[in-house]
Amino acid sequence: MNRSMCSGRVAAGPRALPTRARSAHRAAAQRTTVRVCLSLRSVGVIAELFGVLPPEGAPVLQKLVKAVKEDMEEAQQERQEAQQERQEAQQERQQAQQERQQAEQRKDEAVAVMIREKDEKMVLADKFRQQEKMLARAMYSAGVRDGRSCLEFLETLNGIVRRQRVKGWTKVLEQRPDLIDCLAKAAPSxxxxxxxxxxxxKLAGKIAGMFNVLSNRIHTFVPEVGLVVYAGVPDSPTGEALVCLAEAFGVPCERHQSVSL
Structure with a gap:
């Protein structure tokens, strides 16, 4: 009699495989599947298998071949998509690099333009200063020594006759609204x-009246500098109006603080 039956214990079922054994079985099954898939990738092998297998095995093989073929097509499609993604990523990197290079180029060009414009402005400013010096020397040679003689020079320049100063300046001012605005703001009084x-x-009459307060020793004219106007001499409206007239006709002019005469 069986010892287990005599002892009254129920016989145990088949013993379960240890964990390590189960893992080994799964790995072996996976390796077998891989080998089958690799062997079925060859169309020639598949055709050969069709020829040697019995008819009843053909449907199974067809299903297996179909599954492998679908897996291979899917893998091929995934590879193509991955390759396309890599190409697109590379194109994006190239485009980004090109944009950075273009941005750097535009930046360099902008800096070059700024430097060139600055140099041109400096050259123009230097030419303008040289022209002012030449004009100041020419005016000094023509007898301009102070504010009064400078005003007389402007009258000669504009063809204004001394006995018709108001009429002459009126005609000049009617053609120079900017000068009217400057004089009105410079001498609000x-x-x-x-x-x-x-x-x-009205402003022409005020300009004519400036000759009554500008003596030969008020506001000096310096060669290579121009007219030096002292603030508030002999009064603020006269001094500021003289500056407006000088600047309006391109006469070099500088403002200085008031001095005792």
Whole structure:
């Protein structure tokens, strides 16, 4: 009699495989599947298998071949998609690099333009200073020594006759609304409104009156510098109006602090 039955214990079922054994079985099954898939990748092998297998095995093989073929096509498609993604990523990197290079090039060009413009401005400014010096020397040679003689020079320049100063300056101012605006703002105490239809005539009378307060020793004219106007001499409206007239006709002019005469 079986010892297990005599002892009253129930016989145990088949003993379960240890964990290590189960892992080994799974690995062996996976290796077998891989070998089968690798062997079935060859169309020639598949055709040969069709020829040697019995008819009843053909449907199974067909299913297996179909599954392997689908897996291979899917893998091929995935490889193509991955390759396409890599190509697109490379194109994006190349485009980004090209954009960075273009940005750097534009930046360099902008800096070059700024430097060139700065150099050109410096050259123009230097030429302008040289022209001012030449003009100042020419005016000094023509007898300009102070504010009064400078004003007389401007009258000669504009063809204004001494006995018709108001009429002459009125004609000049009517053609120079910018000068009317400058004089009205420089000498607000003159009380001339720029919108007044007779603003030019009123300002012309004020300019003619400047000769009554500008003596031969007020405001000096220096060669290579130009007219030096002292603030508030003999009064603020006269000095500021003289600056407006000088600048309007391109006469070199500098403002200085008031000095005792």
């Amino acid at each position: 003159w009380g001339v409104d720029v919108n007044d239809s007779k603003a030019a005539e």
